[in-house]
Amino acid sequence: MAVGNDVVLRVEGISKTLSGKPILDHCTLEVRRGELKVLIGPSGAGKSTLLQCIDCLIPPDSGDIWLEGEKLDPHNTRKLCAFRAQVGMIFQDFNLFDHLSAEENVAIALRKVRGLSKKEAKDRALEELGRVGLARRALLYPAQLSGGQKQRVAIARALAMDPKVILLDEPTSALDPELVGEVLAVIRDLARGGMTMIMATHQMDFARALANEILFMERGKIIEQGAPETLLAEGSNTRTRDFCTRLLEMGE
Amino acid sequence: MDSLSVVINALPVILQGTLVTLGIVSIALAMGLVFGVPMAVAQVYGWPWLRRLVDIYVWFFRGVPILVLLFLCFGLFLSLGLPANPFLMSCLVLGCTSTAYQSQIFRGSIQCLPQGQLKAARALGMDDRMGITCIILPQALRLSIPGWANEFSILLKDSAICFVLGTQDIMARTSFVAARTHEHLALYAAAGLIYFVLTLVVLKLLRRLEEKVHVPGYSCSGGSMGTEGA
Numbered sequence: 001m002a003v004g005n006d007v008v009l010r011v012e013g014i015s016k017t018l019s020g021k022p023i024l025d026h027c028t029l030e031v032r033r034g035e036l037k038v039l040i041g042p043s044g045a046g047k048s049t050l051l052q053c054i055d056c057l058i059p060p061d062s063g064d065i066w067l068e069g070e071k072l073d074p075h076n077t078r079k080l081c082a083f084r085a086q087v088g089m090i091f092q093d094f095n096l097f098d099h100l101s102a103e104e105n106v107a108i109a110l111r112k113v114r115g116l117s118k119k120e121a122k123d124r125a126l127e128e129l130g131r132v133g134l135a136r137r138a139l140l141y142p143a144q145l146s147g148g149q150k151q152r153v154a155i156a157r158a159l160a161m162d163p164k165v166i167l168l169d170e171p172t173s174a175l176d177p178e179l180v181g182e183v184l185a186v187i188r189d190l191a192r193g194g195m196t197m198i199m200a201t202h203q204m205d206f207a208r209a210l211a212n213e214i215l216f217m218e219r220g221k222i223i224e225q226g227a228p229e230t231l232l233a234e235g236s237n238t239r240t241r242d243f244c245t246r247l248l249e250m251g252e
Numbered sequence: 253m254d255s256l257s258v259v260i261n262a263l264p265v266i267l268q269g270t271l272v273t274l275g276i277v278s279i280a281l282a283m284g285l286v287f288g289v290p291m292a293v294a295q296v297y298g299w300p301w302l303r304r305l306v307d308i309y310v311w312f313f314r315g316v317p318i319l320v321l322l323f324l325c326f327g328l329f330l331s332l333g334l335p336a337n338p339f340l341m342s343c344l345v346l347g348c349t350s351t352a353y354q355s356q357i358f359r360g361s362i363q364c365l366p367q368g369q370l371k372a373a374r375a376l377g378m379d380d381r382m383g384i385t386c387i388i389l390p391q392a393l394r395l396s397i398p399g400w401a402n403e404f405s406i407l408l409k410d411s412a413i414c415f416v417l418g419t420q421d422i423m424a425r426t427s428f429v430a431a432r433t434h435e436h437l438a439l440y441a442a443a444g445l446i447y448f449v450l451t452l453v454v455l456k457l458l459r460r461l462e463e464k465v466h467v468p469g470y471s472c473s474g475g476s477m478g479t480e481g482a
Contacts (some may be wrong), residue, residue: 057374057375078379081374081377084374084375084376085377086377087375088375089372091368091375093368094368095366095372096372097373097387097391098467099391099467108387109373109376109377112382140468141467141468142469143467143468143469144468144469154372157376158376161376161377
């Protein structure tokens, strides 16, 4: 996991209020090339909203976003689309296009956004599906795939766009326990391959093993951040450790 | 002269009327499709003033009886000094009415799609226009086929009322022959049968279309219950 020094994505002072209730309160973070940052925290802490605000799927009330040093102007539709095309997004509930086969799901943005020919897009789609171990399922439709397979298609769809960074919004939370592993394995391979990622998750073992940094969120704020070995160290008196201990207790 | 021979003699005349009926219904349905889809999109994704505008349009054409609309249209054509062509006026009235109804069929289908579909399209860098045409509408239109088939059958029967303007459709020609021969029962039974057969054939075709564009494993048309068979 070679982490470079160049900042790929920087998010500064993101705030969001929904119907009078503050959801995000001046969140600031940056991720360098090849880094995996993991967002943890209780439900309702704002992890999902933060990730969607970074991609402007939920427009933030205030705050700035830089991708490779270039500041995003969210009111310029063309620039916003170009920004999103370079930022991969993985959703908790997959959001595959239900009327398209796995292969078409991966290929459609290549054709419509990247302007590839049908043949080029198809070849690339098959390549990416192969990368997540689904080459043989290319012709199946979302309704014919398991949850784990759907999420792997969603990852292939994001990868096909050659994203500079991928945002993963609890990618395994909607999965049956026995399917979590196959999706985490794909994400682990990406992390080892040097993909830059920000991931919200409750999978603490995964975070501990692979994250360069853990960000702990509560009530819309990032209240702790640091390397997993520091935040989760035996005897360290952090909110992160406290939260993880409680997660573990609930699991038992 | 017995009833049967009256019907047989009148058949060529009535069948010519069938072409007129089919013409009106096809044009009105096509008009509803062409304008109903963008209106539904406007109602779901449009600016507030545009939504309001569509709301008013739909409310008007759903609220006023077709018979009243036909006479209104006639009056409008007269006061504007336009040639009061019955065929044209029938197409216009039924087309505008069908646009209102069809827009609501499509709106329902668009709104029952998961929100995440457009979100995922945006996340891949598609603008809203692309997301709606490539992702939302292909799914929404599939879901609309049953409702659309319903709209066809209603429109076909509503078209009979256009005879009040002197349109030469099935109904007008039947009543013309009936008035001269006094074979009301047999002639209207024949007319009813023609409407019935037209409905049946087109509904069968739409059903076939529905099966053809059906997405494997997705929102089956009763298939999963095993009632429809394969």
